[in-house]
Every structure is written in C-alpha cells, then in structure tokens.
Amino acid sequence: MLFFAIYSFLGWLLETVFASVREKRWINRGFLTACFCPIYGFGALIIIQISQWMERFSPDPGTGLLLSILLSVVLVTALEYITGFAMDKIFHFTWWDYHDEPANLHGYICLKYSLIWGVLSYLVLVVIQPGISGTVLFIPVLIKNYLGLGLILYLIVDTTKSVMEAWDLKDVILNYAKFPVHKYRAKIMRYQRFFHAFPRLLVLNAEIVNRDVRSIIHGGIDTIKDELKSRFQHFQ
Numbered sequence: 001m002l003f004f005a006i007y008s009f010l011g012w013l014l015e016t017v018f019a020s021v022r023e024k025r026w027i028n029r030g031f032l033t034a035c036f037c038p039i040y041g042f043g044a045l046i047i048i049q050i051s052q053w054m055e056r057f058s059p060d061p062g063t064g065l066l067l068s069i070l071l072s073v074v075l076v077t078a079l080e081y082i083t084g085f086a087m088d089k090i091f092h093f094t095w096w097d098y099h100d101e102p103a104n105l106h107g108y109i110c111l112k113y114s115l116i117w118g119v120l121s122y123l124v125l126v127v128i129q130p131g132i133s134g135t136v137l138f139i140p141v142l143i144k145n146y147l148g149l150g151l152i153l154y155l156i157v158d159t160t161k162s163v164m165e166a167w168d169l170k171d172v173i174l175n176y177a178k179f180p181v182h183k184y185r186a187k188i189m190r191y192q193r194f195f196h197a198f199p200r201l202l203v204l205n206a207e208i209v210n211r212d213v214r215s216i217i218h219g220g221i222d223t224i225k226d227e228l229k230s231r232f233q234h235f236q
Helices: 002-023 038-057 061-091 111-137 141-174 181-190 192-197 199-203 213-235
Strands: none
Touching: 002 038, 002 111, 002 141, 038 061, 038 111, 061 111, 061 141, 141 181, 141 192, 181 192, 181 213, 192 199
C-alpha cells in the first residue's frame, strides 16, 4: 500500500508540475481532491510485479529488464484504456482525449504516451524503486501497517467523495434544462477543479446559451479577481 501511495503521489506531482508549467498557473491535475493519481500507483505496481516475474524466469538481467519494460508498456497502456473507457461510460464525459495524437485508439491511448510509459517504466525499475525499497525497509512493520490502513481509509473516503461529485456534475451537465441558470452556474463553479484538471471537459454544453462551461468558469474567475481587486483598493 505504501508503494501505491508513493507512486500515486509522484504521478500526481509529475502531472501537476507539467500542467502548471504549460499553463503558467497552478493546476491540480487529479480526479481526487488529495495529491494522488491512482492510475500511476496501479501502473507502478504492475511494473514492479512484472519485473519480479522476469527476475525468476529470465537468466539474463538485461533481457529481463527489456522484457519487463515492453510488457509494462502493454499492460499499463491497457490500464489507461480501460480507465478512460470506464470513466467515459460511467460519467458520459471524455476526461482526456488523444484523438489529435497519431496512432491513437478511440482517443483513450496513443503511441506517444505509451512510449512515455516505457520511459517511466525504466526509471521506476532502475532509478526510483531501488531507493524507495531501501527506505521503506527501515520503517518499522507496525508503523507501515498503520500507515497502510490510514491511507486505504483516506483513499476510500476521497474516492467516494470525488465519484459522488463527478456524478452530481454529470447530472447537472446532462439535465441542464432542469436547473435555473443561477443554480447551474453555481454547480459548475463548485466543481471547477474537475475542469482545471481535465480541460477537455470545458467544451461541455458549448453551444447552449447560458450553459457554456468555459464561459462560466472563466467568467467566475474574472469575477473573483475583480472582487479581490476591489477589496484591495478599498484598504489602500
């Protein structure tokens, strides 16, 4: 469980730093409210498990490493496809879209990011995991058990909360006509973290008057900036 949490955090950190630098502003790149991207945690566990299998069956370390990376690319890419497909069908949103990338499959996966998974697999096996394993070994078993239990409970609560919020957002987006404009806008602003984390969602209801998500989000941010500016000037 500790490995899962560590790699989920490192994945979140990688995604957040990349997105924040690209957009030149802070962006929390995660479905959960906490600093975790579980797909990276699951992906890392798959990579580590494959490596352990290869150590048993491959007599040559170099060949074993190469096979581990290749198999990791296949399985982690499959995990990404399944995750994207499932979230699309459950919430009726496309959370990420690789249709503009060459060699993509239904927009959920593409060759470019599969190759990146290969690079990450190499880094995990050769650079990161040896250091993490050595550090975790020094943690007393009882503390590891308590940490693991605490993380499990926390992730269950956070995942449940985030899924319920995404489900509520889906209801608002799909049934926009049932909500007064002011309530619709309030709901969109309440869940704006999803739109910042997954910019693809900004195109939702784009052609509908007073229901365009992008305009609401950007308008809400401008309103907040104006209020802060007004308060600052008041104190001068």
